[in-house]
Amino acid sequence: MPSPVVVRAPSKVNLHLGVADLRPDGYHDLTTVFQALSLADDLRLAPAASLSVRVSGEGAAEVPTDRTNLVWKAAVRLAHLAGRAPLVEIAITKGVPVAGGMAGGSADAAATLVGLNELWDLGLTREELSTIAAELGSDVPFSLHGGTALGTGRGERLLPVLSRNTFHWVLALAKDGLSTPSVFRELDRLRAEGEPPRLGDPQKLMQALAAGDPHTLAPLLGNDLQAAALSLKPELRRTLRAGVGAGALAGLVSGSGPTCAFLCESEEAAIGVAAELAGAGVCRSVRTASGPVPGARVLDTEA
Ligand code: C5P
Secondary structure: OOOOEEEEEEEEEEEEEEEEEEOOOOOEEEEEEEEEEEEEEEEEEEEOOOOEEEEEEOOHHHOOOOOOOHHHHHHHHHHHHHOOOOOEEEEEEEOOOOOOOOOHHHHHHHHHHHHHHHHOOOOOOHHHHHHHHHHHOOOHHHHHHEOEEEEEOOOOEEEEOOOOOOEEEEEEEOOOOOOHHHHHHHHHHHHHHOOOOOOOOOHHHHHHHHHOOHHHHHHHOEEOOHHHHHHHOOOHHHHHHHHHHOOOOEEEEOOOOOOEEEEEOOHHHHHHHHHHHHHOOOOOEEEEEEEOOEOOEEEEEOO
16 A cells, blocks of 8 residues: 655745636636745645545635545546546645635645655656646646746746745735636626726746845736725725735735735745734734745655
Protein backbone atom coordinates (compact mmCIF):
# COMPACT_ATOMS: atom_id res chain seq x y z
CA MET A 1 0.00 0.00 0.00
CA PRO A 2 1.62 3.35 -0.99
CA SER A 3 2.21 5.89 1.81
CA PRO A 4 -0.08 8.93 2.08
CA VAL A 5 1.04 12.06 0.24
CA VAL A 6 0.78 15.60 1.62
CA VAL A 7 0.49 18.48 -0.85
CA ARG A 8 0.55 22.22 -0.20
CA ALA A 9 -1.68 24.33 -2.46
CA PRO A 10 -1.05 28.10 -2.57
CA SER A 11 -3.68 30.82 -2.84
CA LYS A 12 -3.40 33.59 -5.43
CA VAL A 13 -3.99 37.27 -5.87
CA ASN A 14 -4.49 38.90 -9.28
CA LEU A 15 -2.14 41.89 -9.42
CA HIS A 16 -3.79 42.88 -12.70
CA LEU A 17 -7.15 41.52 -13.83
CA GLY A 18 -8.36 42.91 -17.15
CA VAL A 19 -11.72 41.49 -18.23
CA ALA A 20 -12.88 41.69 -21.87
CA ASP A 21 -16.50 41.34 -23.02
CA LEU A 22 -18.62 38.23 -22.46
CA ARG A 23 -17.85 35.43 -24.95
CA PRO A 24 -20.55 33.28 -26.57
CA ASP A 25 -19.48 30.36 -24.33
CA GLY A 26 -20.28 32.29 -21.14
CA TYR A 27 -16.65 33.06 -20.25
CA HIS A 28 -14.72 36.33 -20.53
CA ASP A 29 -11.29 36.68 -22.10
CA LEU A 30 -8.87 37.82 -19.42
CA THR A 31 -5.48 39.45 -19.30
CA THR A 32 -4.30 38.79 -15.81
CA VAL A 33 -1.12 38.70 -13.76
CA PHE A 34 -1.35 36.13 -10.99
CA GLN A 35 0.88 35.85 -7.96
CA ALA A 36 0.83 32.72 -5.77
CA LEU A 37 0.75 33.51 -2.04
CA SER A 38 1.95 31.67 1.05
CA LEU A 39 -1.57 31.47 2.50
CA ALA A 40 -2.31 27.85 1.56
CA ASP A 41 -4.41 24.72 1.95
CA ASP A 42 -2.78 21.38 2.82
CA LEU A 43 -4.17 18.13 1.42
CA ARG A 44 -3.41 14.61 2.61
CA LEU A 45 -4.19 11.89 0.11
CA ALA A 46 -4.28 8.31 1.37
CA PRO A 47 -5.27 5.02 -0.28
CA ALA A 48 -8.76 3.95 0.83
CA ALA A 49 -11.60 1.55 0.02
CA SER A 50 -13.64 4.35 -1.61
CA LEU A 51 -13.39 8.01 -2.64
CA SER A 52 -14.07 10.46 0.19
CA VAL A 53 -13.35 14.11 0.96
CA ARG A 54 -13.00 15.59 4.47
CA VAL A 55 -12.53 19.28 5.17
CA SER A 56 -11.29 21.08 8.28
CA GLY A 57 -9.98 24.58 9.04
CA GLU A 58 -10.96 28.01 7.67
CA GLY A 59 -14.62 28.00 6.48
CA ALA A 60 -14.77 24.17 6.37
CA ALA A 61 -18.54 24.11 6.96
CA GLU A 62 -19.08 25.91 3.64
CA VAL A 63 -17.16 23.34 1.56
CA PRO A 64 -19.10 20.43 0.02
CA THR A 65 -17.61 16.97 0.54
CA ASP A 66 -19.50 15.27 -2.29
CA ARG A 67 -19.08 15.02 -6.06
CA THR A 68 -19.69 18.79 -6.43
CA ASN A 69 -16.28 19.49 -4.84
CA LEU A 70 -13.65 20.22 -7.50
CA VAL A 71 -11.29 17.88 -5.66
CA TRP A 72 -13.73 15.01 -6.19
CA LYS A 73 -13.98 15.88 -9.89
CA ALA A 74 -10.18 16.03 -10.17
CA ALA A 75 -9.80 12.58 -8.56
CA VAL A 76 -12.48 11.00 -10.78
CA ARG A 77 -11.00 12.59 -13.92
CA LEU A 78 -7.45 11.49 -13.18
CA ALA A 79 -8.55 7.97 -12.20
CA HIS A 80 -10.50 7.69 -15.44
CA LEU A 81 -7.47 8.76 -17.49
CA ALA A 82 -5.26 6.33 -15.57
CA GLY A 83 -7.77 3.50 -16.06
CA ARG A 84 -8.21 2.85 -12.34
CA ALA A 85 -10.79 3.40 -9.60
CA PRO A 86 -10.52 6.62 -7.51
CA LEU A 87 -9.90 4.82 -4.21
CA VAL A 88 -8.52 7.67 -2.15
CA GLU A 89 -9.36 9.57 1.01
CA ILE A 90 -8.63 13.28 0.62
CA ALA A 91 -8.37 15.36 3.80
CA ILE A 92 -8.24 19.12 3.16
CA THR A 93 -7.02 21.57 5.80
CA LYS A 94 -8.25 24.96 4.63
CA GLY A 95 -6.14 28.05 5.16
CA VAL A 96 -7.45 29.88 2.09
CA PRO A 97 -10.81 31.65 2.52
CA VAL A 98 -13.73 29.78 0.91
CA ALA A 99 -15.40 31.69 -2.01
CA GLY A 100 -12.91 34.47 -1.27
CA GLY A 101 -11.48 35.26 -4.71
CA MET A 102 -8.18 33.56 -3.85
CA ALA A 103 -8.65 30.34 -5.86
CA GLY A 104 -8.91 28.08 -2.81
CA GLY A 105 -11.04 25.47 -4.62
CA SER A 106 -8.75 25.61 -7.67
CA ALA A 107 -5.71 25.19 -5.43
CA ASP A 108 -7.25 22.05 -3.89
CA ALA A 109 -7.97 20.63 -7.34
CA ALA A 110 -4.40 21.32 -8.48
CA ALA A 111 -3.06 19.71 -5.29
CA THR A 112 -5.22 16.64 -5.92
CA LEU A 113 -3.74 16.24 -9.41
CA VAL A 114 -0.18 16.58 -8.10
CA GLY A 115 -0.87 14.32 -5.11
CA LEU A 116 -2.53 11.52 -7.07
CA ASN A 117 0.15 11.66 -9.76
CA GLU A 118 2.58 10.85 -6.94
CA LEU A 119 0.38 8.44 -4.95
CA TRP A 120 -0.54 6.39 -8.02
CA ASP A 121 2.92 6.79 -9.57
CA LEU A 122 1.39 7.94 -12.87
CA GLY A 123 4.43 9.82 -14.15
CA LEU A 124 2.36 12.57 -15.81
CA THR A 125 4.32 15.69 -16.77
CA ARG A 126 3.43 19.19 -15.57
CA GLU A 127 2.11 19.94 -19.09
CA GLU A 128 -0.17 16.90 -19.00
CA LEU A 129 -1.44 17.85 -15.55
CA SER A 130 -1.97 21.40 -16.78
CA THR A 131 -4.23 20.23 -19.62
CA ILE A 132 -6.39 18.30 -17.14
CA ALA A 133 -6.31 21.31 -14.78
CA ALA A 134 -7.70 23.63 -17.50
CA GLU A 135 -10.69 21.30 -17.96
CA LEU A 136 -11.47 21.53 -14.23
CA GLY A 137 -11.46 25.35 -13.97
CA SER A 138 -9.89 28.53 -15.30
CA ASP A 139 -7.62 29.11 -12.27
CA VAL A 140 -6.51 25.50 -11.75
CA PRO A 141 -3.53 25.67 -14.19
CA PHE A 142 -2.14 28.67 -12.30
CA SER A 143 -2.54 26.87 -8.97
CA LEU A 144 -0.30 24.16 -10.44
CA HIS A 145 2.14 26.64 -11.96
CA GLY A 146 2.55 29.04 -9.01
CA GLY A 147 5.07 31.89 -8.92
CA THR A 148 4.03 34.93 -10.94
CA ALA A 149 2.42 34.42 -14.35
CA LEU A 150 0.56 36.19 -17.10
CA GLY A 151 -2.76 34.47 -17.82
CA THR A 152 -4.79 34.89 -21.01
CA GLY A 153 -7.79 33.13 -22.54
CA ARG A 154 -10.06 32.16 -19.62
CA GLY A 155 -6.96 32.64 -17.47
CA GLU A 156 -5.71 29.12 -18.21
CA ARG A 157 -3.03 30.03 -20.79
CA LEU A 158 0.07 30.92 -18.79
CA LEU A 159 3.43 32.53 -19.34
CA PRO A 160 5.89 32.99 -16.47
CA VAL A 161 6.55 36.60 -15.43
CA LEU A 162 9.92 37.71 -14.05
CA SER A 163 9.42 38.85 -10.48
CA ARG A 164 12.29 39.96 -8.28
CA ASN A 165 11.99 39.95 -4.48
CA THR A 166 9.27 38.79 -2.18
CA PHE A 167 6.18 40.97 -1.80
CA HIS A 168 4.31 41.26 1.48
CA TRP A 169 0.55 41.26 1.71
CA VAL A 170 -2.24 41.67 4.24
CA LEU A 171 -5.51 39.92 3.43
CA ALA A 172 -8.83 41.06 4.87
CA LEU A 173 -11.25 38.12 4.89
CA ALA A 174 -14.96 39.01 4.54
CA LYS A 175 -17.91 37.58 6.46
CA ASP A 176 -19.54 35.85 3.49
CA GLY A 177 -18.16 34.74 0.15
CA LEU A 178 -19.05 35.93 -3.36
CA SER A 179 -19.79 33.53 -6.19
CA THR A 180 -17.46 34.07 -9.16
CA PRO A 181 -20.20 33.78 -11.84
CA SER A 182 -22.36 36.36 -10.03
CA VAL A 183 -19.47 38.87 -9.95
CA PHE A 184 -18.79 38.42 -13.69
CA ARG A 185 -22.56 38.83 -14.32
CA GLU A 186 -22.60 42.02 -12.25
CA LEU A 187 -19.71 43.41 -14.32
CA ASP A 188 -21.68 42.64 -17.52
CA ARG A 189 -24.69 44.44 -16.02
CA LEU A 190 -22.61 47.50 -15.02
CA ARG A 191 -21.10 47.58 -18.51
CA ALA A 192 -24.54 47.38 -20.13
CA GLU A 193 -25.64 50.38 -18.05
CA GLY A 194 -22.60 52.56 -18.54
CA GLU A 195 -18.93 51.93 -18.95
CA PRO A 196 -16.92 51.43 -15.77
CA PRO A 197 -13.31 52.31 -16.67
CA ARG A 198 -11.28 49.37 -18.02
CA LEU A 199 -7.67 48.58 -17.20
CA GLY A 200 -5.05 49.06 -19.90
CA ASP A 201 -2.32 46.50 -20.56
CA PRO A 202 -0.08 45.23 -17.73
CA GLN A 203 3.29 46.17 -19.31
CA LYS A 204 4.26 48.71 -16.64
CA LEU A 205 3.13 46.38 -13.87
CA MET A 206 5.35 43.63 -15.27
CA GLN A 207 8.30 46.05 -15.37
CA ALA A 208 7.65 46.91 -11.71
CA LEU A 209 7.63 43.18 -10.86
CA ALA A 210 10.94 42.70 -12.66
CA ALA A 211 12.37 45.64 -10.70
CA GLY A 212 11.01 44.12 -7.49
CA ASP A 213 9.94 47.43 -5.99
CA PRO A 214 6.63 47.44 -4.06
CA HIS A 215 6.40 51.26 -4.20
CA THR A 216 6.45 51.20 -8.02
CA LEU A 217 4.12 48.21 -8.13
CA ALA A 218 1.47 49.59 -5.75
CA PRO A 219 -0.17 52.25 -8.00
CA LEU A 220 -0.22 49.80 -10.95
CA LEU A 221 -2.36 47.14 -9.23
CA GLY A 222 -5.83 46.90 -10.75
CA ASN A 223 -8.87 44.67 -11.08
CA ASP A 224 -11.78 45.15 -13.52
CA LEU A 225 -13.92 42.89 -11.29
CA GLN A 226 -13.49 45.27 -8.35
CA ALA A 227 -16.35 47.58 -9.42
CA ALA A 228 -18.66 44.55 -9.62
CA ALA A 229 -17.56 43.14 -6.25
CA LEU A 230 -18.05 46.58 -4.65
CA SER A 231 -21.47 46.88 -6.25
CA LEU A 232 -22.50 43.54 -4.69
CA LYS A 233 -20.77 44.25 -1.36
CA PRO A 234 -20.52 48.03 -0.84
CA GLU A 235 -19.04 47.54 2.66
CA LEU A 236 -15.76 46.49 1.00
CA ARG A 237 -15.09 50.18 0.26
CA ARG A 238 -14.59 50.74 3.99
CA THR A 239 -12.27 47.75 4.20
CA LEU A 240 -10.16 49.06 1.29
CA ARG A 241 -9.98 52.56 2.85
CA ALA A 242 -9.06 51.14 6.26
CA GLY A 243 -6.13 49.10 4.87
CA VAL A 244 -4.61 52.07 3.09
CA GLY A 245 -5.33 54.22 6.16
CA ALA A 246 -3.41 51.65 8.24
CA GLY A 247 -0.32 52.14 6.07
CA ALA A 248 -0.61 49.70 3.15
CA LEU A 249 0.86 50.97 -0.14
CA ALA A 250 -2.32 49.96 -2.00
CA GLY A 251 -5.35 47.73 -1.65
CA LEU A 252 -7.56 45.91 -4.13
CA VAL A 253 -10.24 43.27 -4.25
CA SER A 254 -8.62 39.87 -4.86
CA GLY A 255 -10.02 38.24 -8.03
CA SER A 256 -13.81 38.12 -7.79
CA GLY A 257 -13.62 38.98 -4.09
CA PRO A 258 -14.64 39.57 -1.43
CA THR A 259 -11.15 39.18 0.10
CA CYS A 260 -9.25 42.49 -0.03
CA ALA A 261 -5.48 42.32 -0.56
CA PHE A 262 -3.13 45.05 0.64
CA LEU A 263 0.42 45.39 -0.65
CA CYS A 264 2.86 46.49 2.08
CA GLU A 265 6.38 47.86 2.05
CA SER A 266 7.91 45.05 4.12
CA GLU A 267 7.04 42.08 6.30
CA GLU A 268 7.23 44.34 9.35
CA ALA A 269 4.88 46.87 7.77
CA ALA A 270 2.44 44.05 6.90
CA ILE A 271 2.35 42.90 10.53
CA GLY A 272 1.54 46.49 11.61
CA VAL A 273 -1.17 46.94 8.96
CA ALA A 274 -2.70 43.57 9.88
CA ALA A 275 -2.88 44.49 13.57
CA GLU A 276 -4.53 47.83 12.86
CA LEU A 277 -6.97 46.36 10.35
CA ALA A 278 -7.94 43.58 12.77
CA GLY A 279 -8.90 46.23 15.33
CA ALA A 280 -10.86 48.38 12.86
CA GLY A 281 -13.89 46.07 12.66
CA VAL A 282 -14.05 46.20 8.85
CA CYS A 283 -13.60 42.47 8.13
CA ARG A 284 -14.06 39.00 9.62
CA SER A 285 -10.37 38.30 10.09
CA VAL A 286 -6.95 39.27 8.83
CA ARG A 287 -3.95 37.28 7.54
CA THR A 288 -0.48 38.17 6.38
CA ALA A 289 1.06 36.41 3.39
CA SER A 290 4.00 36.71 1.02
CA GLY A 291 4.56 35.89 -2.62
CA PRO A 292 5.50 34.59 -5.04
CA VAL A 293 5.58 30.97 -3.79
CA PRO A 294 5.66 27.73 -5.84
CA GLY A 295 2.55 26.01 -7.19
CA ALA A 296 0.95 22.90 -5.68
CA ARG A 297 3.75 20.63 -4.49
CA VAL A 298 4.30 17.47 -2.51
CA LEU A 299 5.54 18.38 0.96
CA ASP A 300 6.23 15.07 2.48
CA THR A 301 5.52 11.39 2.03
CA GLU A 302 4.76 9.81 5.37
CA ALA A 303 6.65 6.65 6.23
O1 C5P B 1 -13.57 28.28 -14.94
P1 C5P B 1 -14.37 28.35 -13.69
O2 C5P B 1 -15.28 27.16 -13.51
O3 C5P B 1 -13.56 28.62 -12.47
O4 C5P B 1 -15.32 29.63 -13.86
C1 C5P B 1 -16.41 29.87 -13.02
C2 C5P B 1 -17.32 30.90 -13.66
O5 C5P B 1 -16.68 32.19 -13.65
C3 C5P B 1 -17.66 30.67 -15.12
O6 C5P B 1 -18.77 29.83 -15.25
C4 C5P B 1 -17.98 32.09 -15.61
O7 C5P B 1 -19.26 32.49 -15.18
C5 C5P B 1 -16.98 32.92 -14.82
N1 C5P B 1 -15.73 33.15 -15.58
C6 C5P B 1 -15.77 34.00 -16.67
N2 C5P B 1 -14.61 34.22 -17.39
C7 C5P B 1 -13.46 33.62 -17.03
C8 C5P B 1 -13.40 32.76 -15.92
C9 C5P B 1 -14.57 32.54 -15.22
O8 C5P B 1 -16.81 34.57 -17.00
N3 C5P B 1 -12.35 33.86 -17.75
